[in-house]
Amino acid sequence: MKNIIKKISDLMDSIGRPVRLMEVCGTHTVAIFRHGIREILPEGIIFLSGPGCPVCVTPIKDVDTAIAISKMNDFILATFGDMMRVPGSKQSLYHAQAEGADIRVVYSSMDALKLASENKERNIVFFATGFETTSPSVAGTLFEAERIGVDNFYIYSAHKTIPPAIKALLDSDDVRVEGFILPGHVSTIIGSRPYEFIASDYRVSSVITGFDAEDILQAIMMLLEQIASGKPAVEIQYKRAVREEGNPKAVSLMNEYFEPRNANWRGIGMIPRSGLRLRDKFGRWDAEKLFHIDIPDSKEPKSCICGSVIRGAKIPTDCPLFGRACTPERPVGACMVSTEGSCAAYYKYSGVYRG
């Protein structure tokens, strides 16, 4: 590991200016803090947190819709636990549950399907959130639902995809990133090819990265090598879990059930073709189409700069509410909710802010 750190310092010397890197995935944000990587590297390396935290980017409208579903007669809403505390426009799923809405936390969409088999007289809607790591599993669950003949199971899809979000960041004016630390397990599914535009169209470096300290240091070294040589590419550092072609079976199942659509990212806004909706032929599973839930758009809480944080334009400590009005116990914005949200990670690991 010493050798890698030495190599990184040498590369920084030869580059001779600060370098801005973005970790796209919330798990990397946390890993970088946890391994103390900021402390052991030369100062010129600036880490920006990206949009890769599903909880942080699910828009208020989707949270409100999920809450509305949970309050309908004879409905059960099943959700991943991470979504429970995300503030909607008036309340969170957690609050709705406390008020009596039937909301169940599940570990897998398969558990939600099981709920449907066990509660035949109720409608079960699974709040489908997450990136490409998760959406194939929801497609797999629908495949299974079809096979066993369940007819009281539906999904509400808030799924999003990573490459279009990276493209949107690269297209925006206020974000200058020279290298991306690309997500590990999203890439287990999609492989390295969908990222190729980053190098070919934008001349920006990227490395698909694992989660231990050595993985991350090695990826940083690889990024700096690309930057120093002026030869951007998409490299895979995390070879133990990621192949160039990804997992074609998972991708084809995901594409069979879902198609791209424009989607809102909380704090960022609409990103073309960055969301997934069920294809028409699978409409019988689609809560959005079947139940006509009409929820108005709503605004983010005033002064929350979550959107700038996940675009890498600002850091959490730039926010006037950070650590004061907004804490993990009482989150104002979505970035403070998930442990993988940038604000929550800063709060927890930057020490200074812990009482």
Place this chain on the structure above:
Amino acid sequence: MCLAVPSKIISIEDTTAIVDVYGARRAISLLLLEDRVNVGDYVLVHAGFAIQKVQEEYAEETLELFKQWIEAERKASN
């Protein structure tokens, strides 16, 4: 949320497997898996589905790392 945890396959029946992760047993689906797997193999598991076969050595290292994280998390929240 996008973390996948290496788990050891204990038994397989059709497209479902029982895996062991940190001593807990769980049923997972093999529907998304490209590779053929056998009892004793390790797979990365996310949200109840195996998404990739991995080498045992890597699985052990990663399990150790995540265990440290989970423990740190627990300490921090106490």
